[in-house]
Amino acid sequence: MTEPLIGKGEMKKEISIYFILFAILALVGGVVFGMIGAFQSVIPGFFNFIPFIKCRPLHVSLVIAWIFLSAVGGVYYYLPNYCKVTLFSDKLAKVHLWIFISTGVLVIISYLMGIFGGREYWEFPPVLAIPIIISWILFGFNFFKTVFTKTEPWPVYIWMWGTGIFFFLFTYLESNLWVFPYFRDNLVRDITVQWKSNGSLVGSWNMLIYGTAIFLMDRIKNDNSIATSRIAFIMYFLGLINLIFNWAHHIYIVPNALWIRYIAYGISMTELIILGKIIWNWKRSLSKAMQDFHILAIRFIVASDVWILLNLMLAILLSIPAINIFTHGTHLTVAHAMGSTIGINTMILIASCLFLIPDITKQQFSKLQAKSISVGFWVMNIVLLFFWIALIVAGYIKGYLVIQDKLIFQDIMLQINPYLITVAITGCVIFAGILMVFIPPLKLIRKYLR
Amino acid sequence: MRLNTKRFIAAILISSFFIYSIVIYTTGTSVDKGKDYITEQSKKGRQLFQNKNCIACHQIYGLGGFMGPDLTNVISSPGKGAVYVKAFLQNGTVRMPNLNLTETEKDEIVEFLTYTDKTGVSPVKKFEINYDGTVNWKGRDEKGN
Numbered sequence: 043m044t045e046p047l048i049g050k051g052e053m054k055k056e057i058s059i060y061f062i063l064f065a066i067l068a069l070v071g072g073v074v075f076g077m078i079g080a081f082q083s084v085i086p087g088f089f090n091f092i093p094f095i096k097c098r099p100l101h102v103s104l105v106i107a108w109i110f111l112s113a114v115g116g117v118y119y120y121l122p123n124y125c126k127v128t129l130f131s132d133k134l135a136k137v138h139l140w141i142f143i144s145t146g147v148l149v150i151i152s153y154l155m156g157i158f159g160g161r162e163y164w165e166f167p168p169v170l171a172i173p174i175i176i177s178w179i180l181f182g183f184n185f186f187k188t189v190f191t192k193t194e195p196w197p198v199y200i201w202m203w204g205t206g207i208f209f210f211l212f213t214y215l216e217s218n219l220w221v222f223p224y225f226r227d228n229l230v231r232d233i234t235v236q237w238k239s240n241g242s243l244v245g246s247w248n249m250l251i252y253g254t255a256i257f258l259m260d261r262i263k264n265d266n267s268i269a270t271s272r273i274a275f276i277m278y279f280l281g282l283i284n285l286i287f288n289w290a291h292h293i294y295i296v297p298n299a300l301w302i303r304y305i306a307y308g309i310s311m312t313e314l315i316i317l318g319k320i321i322w323n324w325k326r327s328l329s330k331a332m333q334d335f336h337i338l339a340i341r342f343i344v345a346s347d348v349w350i351l352l353n354l355m356l357a358i359l360l361s362i363p364a365i366n367i368f369t370h371g372t373h374l375t376v377a378h379a380m381g382s383t384i385g386i387n388t389m390i391l392i393a394s395c396l397f398l399i400p401d402i403t404k405q406q407f408s409k410l411q412a413k414s415i416s417v418g419f420w421v422m423n424i425v426l427l428f429f430w431i432a433l434i435v436a437g438y439i440k441g442y443l444v445i446q447d448k449l450i451f452q453d454i455m456l457q458i459n460p461y462l463i464t465v466a467i468t469g470c471v472i473f474a475g476i477l478m479v480f481i482p483p484l485k486l487i488r489k490y491l492r
Numbered sequence: 493m494r495l496n497t498k499r500f501i502a503a504i505l506i507s508s509f510f511i512y513s514i515v516i517y518t519t520g521t522s523v524d525k526g527k528d529y530i531t532e533q534s535k536k537g538r539q540l541f542q543n544k545n546c547i548a549c550h551q552i553y554g555l556g557g558f559m560g561p562d563l564t565n566v567i568s569s570p571g572k573g574a575v576y577v578k579a580f581l582q583n584g585t586v587r588m589p590n591l592n593l594t595e596t597e598k599d600e601i602v603e604f605l606t607y608t609d610k611t612g613v614s615p616v617k618k619f620e621i622n623y624d625g626t627v628n629w630k631g632r633d634e635k636g637n
Contacts, residue, residue, distance in 0.1 A: 083558070083559055086586040086587045087586060093589055094548060094549060094557075094559055094587075095544070095545045095548040095549065096545075098548040098549075099545065099548065158542065158544070159539075159543050161542065161547075162547045162555070165545050165547075165548070201498070208506075209509075216513070219517075225517075226538070227530060227535065228521065228527070229526065229552075229607065230523065230524050230611055230612070231521035231524070233552070233555065234516060235516065235521070238513070242509075272493050275493045276493075279501055279502075279505070282502075283505065286505060286508060286512065292555065293553065294627075295553055295554060295612075295613075295614055295615070295616050296553050296612065297523065297611065297612040298520055298523070299519065299521070301520075302520050303626075304626070307625070307626065362625045363627045364622075364625045364626070367616055367619060367627050370554045370615070371551055371554025371555070371558075371562060371614070371615060372558075373558065376558070444617070445615070445617055451561040
């Protein structure tokens with residue numbers, strides 16, 4: 043493992059550790075609301091103190107906060123400490139953090155008070171989008187001012203982080219275009235633009251996260267040949283093409299122009315190239331990774347590789363219109379979203395936390411703590427598989443019954459209820475796994491901040 | 493890969509993103525079969541639908557939460573319609589909270605759902621699958637009917 047460059051101030055480390063601390067707290071909160079919501083969907087009236095209309099946005103927003111805070115916290119730490127550059131402004135990083143956190147608190151308060159007004163995934167009053175945009179501009183300015191002091195060749199992860207930052211700004215702005223009547227007053231345009239932005243927005247945070255995964259493999263193995271290779275850049279550009287054009291599978295049934303669907307269908311099939319590459323390299327990359335399986339961060343990266351394979355296969359199937367027409371609006375979509383968010387994104391971001399926290403705090407996990415993380419790892423991954431399969435089965439049954447058109451909505455939900463109960467129960471076990479993984483890092487952070 | 497090649501590809505892709513976005517905002521979404529049903533009331537209903545976060549549980553075009561049914565065609569579905577919607581809004585159910593809406597607000601929601609109903613069909617239940625994996629819809633779609 044490469045040692046961090048000497049002579050960097052404590053402040054940068056502290057700011058990253060705050061990002062990570064809030065990220066972990068957001069994840070724990072997000073999963074708690076997710077569990078409550080899951081039980082509310084099978085037990086009507088469960089925990090009515092916070093009804094489902096509040097629980098769902100709390101779950102989604104906190105999990106999104108986990109993704110952004112942990113990814114951004116990593117970038118703020120890795121850039122000056124491992125990429126041979128000096129962060130342009132520590133102060134801007136601090137301002138970014140505190141704008142983000144205070145906006146997050148306002149978002150949570152607005153949800154708890156039942157004050158909405160925004161769109162799905164961003165249900166808070168749209169005025170709160172302004173500080174989010176400002177904080178992101180500060181982050182982008184700080185990032186690009188920093189990396190432009192470094193001469194080429196940049197490794198692919200710097201390209202990916204830059205792309206993620208750039209496209210998040212535009213796609214997030216795009217997701218707020220509904221405030222203009224031109225977009226809002228035409229439902230077809232409104233939904234199309236909303237899901238265009240949501241699809242590309244997920245692509246942009248994936249750029250931040252996958253960039254982090256490549257960075258970690260590069261640094262842990264102290265080998266930058268992967269991050270500067272031709273194939274890495276080809277895959278990056280393929281990912282960028284998908285970010286731009288591959289979002290319309292969300293809206294195949296919305297009556298917009300037919301060519302939008304054909305372009306999305308065609309582009310989504312390019313994911314077969316990525317799938318083929320993963321399968322082609324599977325045995326070699328897995329046996330390589332298994333050599334380092336004892337390193338906790340690597341273990342989570344290996345798990346994310348397995349989940350990438352599973353979710354990519356599912357995503358390709360869902361992108362075929364003939365299959366999508368059965369699966370759209372069912373729990374199969376949720377399976378894909380959960381598989382990607384927990385199996386891929388969260389695994390990579392946990393790997394980043396497990397690399398970064400001991401590095402910043404200059405402490406190592408004790409044997410008992412390492413054991414707890416290891417057990418948590420297996421619990422999360424094994425139980426996630428059952429959670430994921432239960433959602434797929436529920437989605438398959440619902441899709442089939444809806445098209446058959448013989449049962450009413452309530453009866454269809456009764457048919458899938460056993461699978462939704464499985465989802466709720468396995469969700470609780472996944473939460474236990476998350477706690478096992480994160481309690482040791484939280485102890486290191488607490489000791490460091492004292 | 494050379495730096496200039498990378499820059500060139502990136503510039504092409506970023507330009508494509510903006511051009512494609514503009515095309516989507518205009519010609520890609522210019523058709524709205526329900527436009528005759530857009531009224532001030534339906535616009536208010538749309539905002540109310542958002543303010544009450546109905547999408548947490550319900551779907552429009554299959555997009556939204558899965559706790560309640562898809563509402564795209566609730567107005568024209570056999571056995572349902574405006575009265576049916578208002579009854580749910582009036583009382584709620586064991587799963588749906590009573591949103592305490594005024595009569596005017598209930599009418600606005602119904603107006604919004606009436607407009608939505610005219611824009612298309614969801615879920616699509618009548619279709620033909622083509623050999624290339626694409627689908628031809630049968631019903632109120634861009635292919636006629």
